[in-house]
Amino acid sequence: MSELSFEQMLDESFKTIHNGEVVDGTVIDVKPDEIILNIGYKADGIITRNEYTNDANVDLTTVVKTGDTMTVKVLKVNDGEGQVLLTYKRLAAEKGNERLREAFENKEVLKAPVTQILGGGLSVVVDEARVFIPASLVSDTYEKDLSKYQGKEIEFVISEFNPRRNRVIGDRRQLIAAEKAKLQKELFEKLHVGDTVEGVVKNVTDFGAFVDLGGVDGLLHISEMSWGRVENPKKAFQVGEKIKVLVKDINDTKIALSLKFPETNPWVNASEKYAVGTIVKGVVARMTDFGAFVELAPGVDALLHVSQISRAHVEKPSDVLSVGQEIDAKIVDLNEEEKKISLSMKALETDSQEKAEEPEQAAEE
Secondary structure (H helix, E strand, C coil), X not given: CCCCCHHHHHHHXXXXXXXXXXXXXXXXXXXXXXXXXXXXXXXXXXXXXXXXXCCCCCCHHHCCCCCCEEEEEEEECCCCCCCEEEECHHXXXXXXXXXXXXXXXXXXXXXXXXXXXXXXXXXXXXXXXXXXXXXXXXXXXXXXXXHHHCCCEEEEEEEEXXXXXXXXXXXXXXXXXXXXXXXXXXXXXXXXXXXXXXXXXXXXXXXEEEEXXXXXXXXXXXXXXXXXXXXXXXXHCCCCCEEEEEEEEEECCEEEEECCCXXXXXCCCHHHHCCCCCEEEEEEEEECCCEEEEEEECCXXXXXXXXXXXXXXXXXXXXXXXXXXXXXXXXXXXXXXXXXXXXXXXXXXXXXXXXXXXXXXXXXX
16 A cells, blocks of 8 residues: 655645535635635635626725635636636625525515616616616606616516526516506595695696696696686796696596686676776787787786777777787676676777866856
8 A cells, every 4th residue: 555645645635626616715815806715725715806796996905804704606626827716706696696586586676776877777786696677667757868876776676587698687667657556546545626736847848737746647738827828838837846736627547737726716706896887907918800808817808899999990909009018998898607808998088088078068058
């Protein structure tokens, strides 16, 4: 029986390891770009920065210290220089993939920070395992700029899990949609026509403004923005502005809003304010060939017929009047039910003429 050499006996005193094996080790040295471990083998194990983390800029001396114990995976028993090449990152990723598989099967909601903004979506890392969230699944509305999510912690579910094809897809959109559906249900249960609610202007268009009532959007049509006329909603409202609105109508999931509160209706007590014979001031709002419409108050327009502009013949209202001009006129007719008022400037001229003639008639008598 041949005697073993000292070197052979030394080799046999160490355990044997194989590529792919998971081993425990103790950190014996740390450099900014690599970690050296004693793994109970004849050669030390090396973990490069790239095999420790996906962060290419991290200084390993700030995250690991001598004496720490680590569970790692053997990549190569001999890296060509007699050292064992180890990986911490890939083992963690395998554990992370197992975590993601369980989350996928259980439809679990995960939370993780966004580590990278990609051209087509977001990248997040769960226990060193990467998850890709396509731009179309980031939100329930299209978002052109995803940069605001950088470093932000977000919630999502795993909608597709295929690690062999390196395809693990996250979905944030369905969580947002589910939350909105919940808020909508709660809101519709307590919302009634005639309620006054507070909302935030979400979007403004040429025909109106969409107001977020707390998970449900309502439409404030241009015709409901004021008792008067609103020419351009974009000049009247700003996105993000808080406003109180009246719920005018609810039709399934559609909500019609209004700023025409009953208590501010300018036609209230119209029979007193605009009684026939009353002299009023108004502003010419618009003109037609047959007359001019004069605004007496926001939401109250009166017709000044061309025949009532002057005692003298007037061919067209625009011959003697202009939009924005303030005039005095006399109310000659009121139809409160149809909200129609007729004015006359000629009647004022007639009144003035008659007053001027009264002293002359008295003197003749």
